Amino acid sequence: MSTAKKFQNQKVIGWREWVTFPDLLSEPIKAKIDSGARTSAIHAIHIQTFMERGAPHVSFVLYPMQRRREPAVNCIAEIRDEREVTSSTGHSHPRYVIEINVCLGGTTWPIEVTLADRGLMGFRLLLGRQALKGRFLIDPNRSFIANRKRAEGTTKSTIERRDS
Numbered sequence: 001m002s003t004a005k006k007f008q009n010q011k012v013i014g015w016r017e018w019v020t021f022p023d024l025l026s027e028p029i030k031a032k033i034d035s036g037a038r039t040s041a042i043h044a045i046h047i048q049t050f051m052e053r054g055a056p057h058v059s060f061v062l063y064p065m066q067r068r069r070e071p072a073v074n075c076i077a078e079i080r081d082e083r084e085v086t087s088s089t090g091h092s093h094p095r096y097v098i099e100i101n102v103c104l105g106g107t108t109w110p111i112e113v114t115l116a117d118r119g120l121m122g123f124r125l126l127l128g129r130q131a132l133k134g135r136f137l138i139d140p141n142r143s144f145i146a147n148r149k150r151a152e153g154t155t156k157s158t159i160e161r162r163d164s
Helices: 003-007
Strands: 011-014 016-019 029-034 040-043 045-052 055-062 073-078 081-086 092-104 107-116 125-128 136-139 160-162
Touching: 011 016, 016 092, 016 125, 073 092, 081 107
Parallel strands: 011 136, 029 125, 040 107
Antiparallel strands: 016 029, 040 125, 045 055, 055 073, 073 160, 081 092, 092 107
């Protein structure tokens, strides 16, 4: 199969897009599409671990709106892994990894996301190449070109929303 045919049916997205977590938030989050980053990361604070039904879990607070502390969404998720992640500044830090359904451009699929304090960063969500691999082509000259509608019929994520 030629390279052109291989990519012919893939959706094109911009360098930043609106995404949703259908099982967690009703409002979209602005995401930076970052093919240079291997792993995706979401802004999370007040991260605490605990055991539930014999499995490690994490609770955290998510502020989905940039430069705002409202709304605050309390979340709980099963921990999938803990990894050393090297940040853009070159520093390595251990981060918890969770799995969550993400919706972008009408496509919903599960991704792994690390929990990090991204309060000083320009975007509350970074979508890395592992999450995007084989699904989209990125046009670095464009922004917000994917459909903002939620995909219907999504499966239940391992994340629970607990309002404060």
